[in-house]
Amino acid sequence: MKQYLFYILFSFIFYSATAQQSISGKVQDKNSGKPLVGASITVSATQLGTVTDESGRFSLEVPTGSDSIYVSMVGYKFSRLALPKKSRDLTIALATENQALREVVVTGYETNRPLAETAGAIGLLNARDINRFSPATLVPALNTLPGVRMEERATGSYRISIRGSSLRAPFGVRNVKMYLNEVPLIEANSTIPVNLLDASTIGRIEVIKGPAGSVYGAGTGGTILLETARPKAGETSVDVGSLTGSFGLRRYSAAVSSATEKSGILVRYEKQKLEGYRAQSAMDRDVLLLSGQLFPSNKQVLSFHTYYSNLFYELPGGLTRAQYEANPRQARDLNVTNNSHIKLDAINIGIGHQYQFNENWSNTTSIFGVFSFFNNPFTADYERNTNQAYGGRTKTTYTTNLGNIASRFTLGAELSRSFTNSRRYQNNQGLPGRLNLDDEIVRQQGFIFAQAEADLPGNFIATLGASVNSLRYELNRLTDAVTSNIAIRNYNLDPQISPRVGLVKVFSPQVSAHASISTGYSAPTDAEVRPSNAGFNAGLKPENGINYETGVRGNLFSQKLVYDLVAFQFNLKETIVSRTIPFGNAGGTTTVFNNAGNTSQKGIETALSYAFIQAPLQTVSLLKLWSAYTYSHFRFLNYKQNDQDFSGNRLTGTPNHVLTAGLDAESRHGLYLNVTSNYTSEVPLNDANTFYADPFFIIGARGGIRKQLWQQWQTDLYAGIDNAFDKRYSLGNDLNAFGNRFFQAAPGRNLFFGLQLKYLIKAK
Known part of the structure; x- marks a missing residue:
């Protein structure tokens, strides 16, 4: 420390x-x-x-x-x-132009280089990509990235999987690190509730796939870097919007922003309500974002954000196949009886400072705090948590020439400490009953990272980095009505080193190739070490593995055709998997975790686009086709559970094939149309591979007109459709579910209509 x-x-x-x-x-x-x-x-x-x-x-x-x-x-x-x-x-x-990969500057791996000069698989979404869909959700936007899968188990209940990492996530986000404006997003129980974020508050997303231990510490799933929306330079404006849609969707927004040469400030409020496609699946969310940047001088930038969310959503529960086929809109009876839902109030505060000392030295430092209140009546019990977490991240970069070799060295550290007071009661139809458990959990985690980059002769770029990680849990059990054991338990992990080496060869402005080897290490989360069955899983081991990756990026035909191809093999040891077991009152269940031996995860990820027209001054200003394809050959190795041997089985929750494709069309007069399709092959739902979710093919679209009215008004009038052919499919399946209740039905055909108005108080 x-x-x-x-x-x-x-x-x-x-x-x-x-x-x-x-x-x-x-x-x-x-x-x-x-x-x-x-x-x-x-x-x-x-x-x-x-x-x-x-x-x-x-x-x-x-x-x-x-x-x-x-x-x-x-x-x-x-x-x-x-x-x-x-x-x-x-x-x-x-x-x-059609935005080519070489021209996209990314921040992943702390390089601030064009994507063509980056050794690693990175997915990128800007505001334009996010706005291809309904502003009510990030799910379809993230699912356009190869290797990335965002699932919606119920209204407001999301998971994000990068290359099969959802094995450990019955809800929320685990085994994937997330940063908002370079500030770590963290909950005290190590589970990131991504449902707190509103799609309209996000302006840019970078997804680093696989281990990135050289700069982001422990992790085997990947890292997601989020940036909040920012005001346009030289503009002061007021923005209001409204959206209505199927299944009781209502949404309202208001924003005020101002940007000058010395500062940029954004205040944005979003209100969203939904009755839900299924019974017991209503949602109500309020989000308030205050973010900004200050430029005291040309050498420094001070950034800050305060992100407040008030979220309520109901939990309909998983269905058996018979229930799902008979009526996919029904809820599980026990979830209705127990009024299963989640209520979460949270505030995330971050402050960052960048300073360029001179042409060689620079530093970026951020501090953050998270405070949340969590209420969850469920089938087994009623959980109430009070969480707080705080920490900081800093990095110092030195740029120099070693002879004729331009070099860059980065040294940094990240440290966080969290405290959770977790109480579990009997659930009396949505009200807390007798106190069963009262725990206080302290979690301390930190790592130091270092990285060196060198521009070598022959247009080679080499990267070498590593991080040293440490973790400690302390559990103070104040009340245990089940076993009457009052104790302090510790869970400590020895420092772990995660190295990474990468190499890029830039053949020309039209093509580059990259290769990397990186190791990953992922410690169990609080929710995995301390599952809701009142146990303390001190024997759970951290995951660790090694990832081999190679790829090629480039463009053809005057940058009209842009491609990105990656092949990887990830060998993971002590893979952590989840399963549900009976617990509590009749029919109640809880989720527990165990190590599943080793896994072999091989895959191919491709992104391809072709711009037939990219000319802002022509009548048809944009006409582009694009696609993303993911092939996953993921298998369990040496995995036995009791007397069952699952070695050789497919990895639970991961489809072999996912293909997304779309069409983007725009006119100089403001008309636009975005069409997206998604094919996902069958998904194994349990480790034994005896149950599968059916493959599905869905299509959605958004179209509208964006116009400048007079000098000061901008409008966006739009409409859209999701699941246009009303296909029945289950997107956020419950893996290894007790009683074979795997299926969480996704919404059928649904429409939405919206209007966005912006008034320019001042514009350059």
Whole structure:
């Protein structure tokens, strides 16, 4: 613990001399010569940047020794320019394009490089991708990424799986790390309730698939980096919206934002209610986001966010196949009798600071706090938790030249501490009865990470990194009505090292190849060590494994065709799986966890798009086809449970094939249409592979018109349909469910209609 605190203090007080040079210029459309407002200019290998004003002009102080800048804007080709030796006024012309992978700058692995120069499988969604769907959910957007599967078990109850990681997640998100504005998203019980997030508050998502131990610490599933929506440069506006849809969907939103050269502030409120497709599946959620960035000088950025959610949703429960086929909209009787639901109030607060000391040194540090109140009447008991967690993350980067080799070194640490007061009562039809358990759980987790990058001769880029992780649980059982045992229990894990090595070869601006080897380590969560059957699973071992990955990215035909192909093999030991067992009152169940030996996870992930038209000034400004395909050959190895041998069986919850495809069309006059289809093959529902969910093929669409009215009004009038052919399918299946109640029916055909209005108080 002391070494983490020492490192954080050292990063805060470190300072070095500063040298700067000034650059200025204008960014314009290559064809028309019109100035481009809001184009981003970023200094390579730094956090420094600015945007163009209403005349397309910019000015920026650049550290002496910087060799290039990035210039980018949505709908235009990315440009990387060498800086002139002498200061002069630059004119930069951007050509329209289909956004190629080389031009997408990503933050994953702390590289801040174009995707084509990144060694690793990364999925990216921007605001445009998210807005292809209903603003009521993130599910269809995330499911367009190969290797990523977001499931909805019931209204408001979500899981996210990256390459089969849902084995451990009966609800929420486990074995996947999430960050919001570079601040860790964490709940005290290590389960991230992703249902607290509203789709309209998210402006960008990066998904790192597989172990990323070099910079994000322990984990075998992957890492999701979220950024909240941000105001447009030079704009002050008020935004209101309304949405209505099938199954009682009602949604209202209001936002105020303002951005200047020195600051950007956004306040956004979302209200969403849904009666639900199934019985006992209503949902009610309020979300309030306050986020912003301050630019005290051209060397530093101060960012902050406060994210408050008030969430209520009912739990209909899993169905047997006979019940599911007879009436997929019914709820389990016991869930209705016990009024099973979840009520969650939570606030997440994060503050971050970036500082560019000089052309060589920079630091980014963030601190965060999470406070939540959790109520869950269920079939077995009534759980009430009070949670609090806090911590920080810091990294210092040194950029230099080792001879003729440009190099970058990063050293950082992340530390968190959480406290949970968890009480479990008898469930008297949705009201707490006799107290059965009263636990206090303290969790301390931290890691130190280091990474080195080098631009080698021959257009090779090498990365070497590692993290050292530690974890400790302390359980103080104050009341135990079942066994009358009052005790303090500890669960400690020895420090674990997770190394990673990656290599990229850039053959040309049109193609690059990458390969990496990384190890993963994932400790059991609080909910797994302390399941709801009143036990303490001290014998549960952490998962660990090694991932081999290779891929190629590029574009053809003047960047109209963009492709990304990845093949991987992940060998995982001590795989943690979940199953439900009977517990409590008649018919009640609970979830327990155990190690399942080893698994072999091989797969191929592909993303492909072709832009027939990408011309903002033409009548038809966009016409693009795209697709994403995932092949998963996941198998259990050496897995025995009691007298049953599941070795060689398919990994529970993972389909062999998933194919998504879509069409995007837009006109210069504001009309747009987005069509998306999804095919998912059969899914094994238990470790024995004796039950499967049926394959399904669904289609959805959103279309509308976005218009500028007069000088100050912007409108978006839209309508959409999901599951257009009214297919019956189960998306968020309960794995290894007791009584064979695996099926959680997804909604049938449903429509939605919405209107978004924006009033521009001030615009450049």
